Amino acid sequence: MNRHRRQMRTMLVIGNVGQHHGAWREPDSGIEDADSLRFHLEVARRAEAAMIDAVFIADHLSMLGREAYAPAQHLEPLTLLSALSAGTESIGLVGSMSTTFSEPFNLARQFASLDHLSGGRAGWNVVTSAFGEENFGTDPLPAHDVRYARAAEFVEVAKALWHSWAPDALVLDKQTGTFAAAQKVQPINFSGEYFTVKGPLNIPRPPQSYPVFVQAGTSTDGINFAARHCEVVFSAQQGMAAAKEYYDRIKSGAVAAGRDPDSIKVLLGVSPILAATTEAAHERRRYLARLLNPQFARQLVGFQLGGVDLSEYGMDETLPVSILPGPTAVNRRKGRFDLYRRLIEEGRTLQDLVEIEATAAGLQVLVGDPESTARQMVEYFEAEAADGFMLICPSHRVDGPLLFDEVLPILRDWGYLPTAYRGTTLREHLELPFPDGR
Template sequence: MAAERPRRIHLAMSVGRPAGQLWRRKNSRIEEAFSLPLLSEVARAAEDAKFDALFRADNLRLDPSRVRASGPPHYLEPMVVLSALTARTEHIGLIGTASTTFNAPYTLARQFATLDHISGGRAGWNMVTSTVGEENYGDQPLPSKAVRYARAREFVDVAIGLWESWAPDAMVFDREAGVFADEARIRPIRHRGEHFSVDGPLNIHRPPQGRPVLVQAGRSDEGRDFAATYADVVFAAADNVSSAQAFYADMKNRARRKGRDPESLKILLGTHVVLGATEAEASALEREWVEGIDVGKAIAYLQTVVSPHLRLAELPLDEPIPLTLLEEAEALREEQYQRGAAWLRTHHGQTVRQLVIKHRQNSLHLGFTGTPEKVAAELAELFHERAADGFVLSHSHLPEGLELLTQGVAQALRRAGLFRNDYDGPTLKHHLGIA
């Protein structure tokens, strides 16, 4: 009987702009933020380091008031960017975000099938149920969370049906008999549901992976159930170890209750890292980041996250947030503010200034500052403590931060025997070790 392969860390790179105010550094290359040469350079560095995947986030709205201080938004359209990167990479996975709220399943099924084909089986779809952006898509009020997730479940069922509408052996390519494909192995799906009516079949044959890797990032009960049902990968967010461990255990248990092998569901924890060649250099970079934060604007933004009803701007900057305000936040029932209220509770006792700086640095994610060896050791500890199967990382600054991440951190994990020396196969599913 073959020995079970030991667990190893999975790494994805979030492709965006430099962190916080580090775009202001003289050599930040911020002018190239939207250029394909720079994006390709980042992608190839991650691939040379044997990262599992690149990840492109997305946002369907823009707040102009944030652009002045924060630098350019990093929301180039994911499918266009990833399609361009297929020609500049050979092995690394390509995960893009697309909404089930503002799209049609036939369109997205075609797009991700195309990406999977032209990349040779490296496509992944981060499935999101949008909570913002309705003003740009007809200006109708967003449906409730329950309706959005009901739509999402039907959306994914339709997409999977379309990807599977071509049998694996439907393509014949029999030149002598003149048979390109066996039409009996191509079937319409004839879906009629509450939200969609789709006949099919898809006009693209079965993707190389069968279906692209499915990724999900919701933390609500509805989101967790959705992920346990459909996802191959969950992007997790936590700003302390205990909450990361609790989320990890809950998702594995949910997968088990769905009849799945819990190890087939990979939990990748979002992290923000600031790397330096020395501890002093890393600390200096973090100070540079913090000193560039406009506290007034940061308070205004944090208030939109935890609730516009809270009066953060009226509180003394260097005094702890009153317990009554936390209770007021927790009493709110608007779904988009529940996570922010819980975040406030976990940081009870900190001042307004401390809170807004922490939020601007790491949002609601874990953050690490130090040398590659130190950060790698902290990531390894989280991995061993079953807080994550891997991590979604981003370079804090260019060009040094990218090299310290892809060479320093990845190499330190490799020396510890926790990260691959080379890719195991051609597809993203191979990289993730999923069937």
């Protein structure tokens, strides 16, 4: 294939032994080491050797009944990423932090610290949180639109704090004893509907000015928020048509918000189930499905459907649309609810929904040998349904080697991936502008 000017951006979801809810039961999964820095550093270093732009850690703020049937290790993202920053050199470090259950000053300090310690590799996955309210004294969960209104104000405050130090505020004059130019470190004196923050931040401006903003909203509120504020969008879609529609909505939303559409990179979430042959890959998918606990599988899908009880339905049955709550009654993960509703309307069985949810939480599953998987990724990329991919391994130790050692090198040989990191910061890797004009 010919080399292309436009190249894919890639991130790898980490934070557990893999994303398939049954893969931890495989003999070589590494579940015994899932809480260790050693395990996560192994994955991050392999991703860095493969020149993936960033590792990405999602987060869970409650158990959701998972403790009995699936791993419940959810290490705190900023702690883990800070540890990984010391053991890696180039790869970006993206972590989820909630605007509903955090405060802007604390979060701004944490990400400024990570950006300084990593030399400019930090990214913030901005989440409004669809669960966890019982652990933060905010039960019931605030309404969907309220969560996004708070998020918009939260981002405004955080940006002001990161910019409360001018780029040249540090003087460090040992002769005169002047550490910083006082006039270039200013309070923000913010007073809004949700926050009152004086500032300034007690850390100098981060190397990237502020971390790369990542977001994964699929609801109307989420898409509007991303179009206004975010720089990388995690696309959670099934199939080419849905991925293309979402991509176009994000890009047109950016234009409507007065932004360059190229300043937002849309990464389609894909979970590659790989083997030496396509037939073997499909057998692996069936094998992973057999590792799922049926009771837990029903809980997973029921949660995405707004809390529907699926215990009476057989795995080979299709689900009637009539069991679903109305869209206005759903206050959690509206975009994911809409995705599963569409799948039910298409006549998918409960087993289909379980495999989609358990493998990649509703994201696109690619099943095949390395070359056919690479070709599927190229199809999405060339159709401008994605600027790149959020890679979600069912098992890092089982599926990861084929992804890193075969799929990505094929794409690199075809000219779709760079042969070296584009710079030292995450913004440079992704070819995103620096907020201070650099």
